[in-house]
Amino acid sequence: MAFQAHVRAYATHRGAERHIFDIKRLHLGHLAKSLALRETPTAVVSTQAKVAKLAAARQEEKKKAKLFLGSASAKRRAAPAAAGKAARRAALVKALSE
Numbered sequence: 001m002a003f004q005a006h007v008r009a010y011a012t013h014r015g016a017e018r019h020i021f022d023i024k025r026l027h028l029g030h031l032a033k034s035l036a037l038r039e040t041p042t043a044v045v046s047t048q049a050k051v052a053k054l055a056a057a058r059q060e061e062k063k064k065a066k067l068f069l070g071s072a073s074a075k076r077r078a079a080p081a082a083a084g085k086a087a088r089r090a091a092l093v094k095a096l097s098e
Contacts (some may be wrong), residue, residue, distance in 0.1 A: 001039050003032060024052065 007028070013021040030038040 003035055003037060006031060006035070 007023075007026070010021055011023040013078055028040045032038075
């Protein structure tokens, strides 16, 4: 109970303090030992691993979306400025289908 409460409190520090209290750098085994536990509670460890895995996947999706949107917007900007809305839309659809 105290272990989970400490991990939750550690994770909810304000943004200005996060560089000091980074939950990713918290060693759960050391924390468990400081609370006189023989082993790290598996529920917290597995939850933290899931959160880290989801965060990494979300970060990867953002990178892919940024690359995709960046290339599409560059191709769209290359279309002539005098072209109408329909022509720009057609150029965007063509660029996305490639």
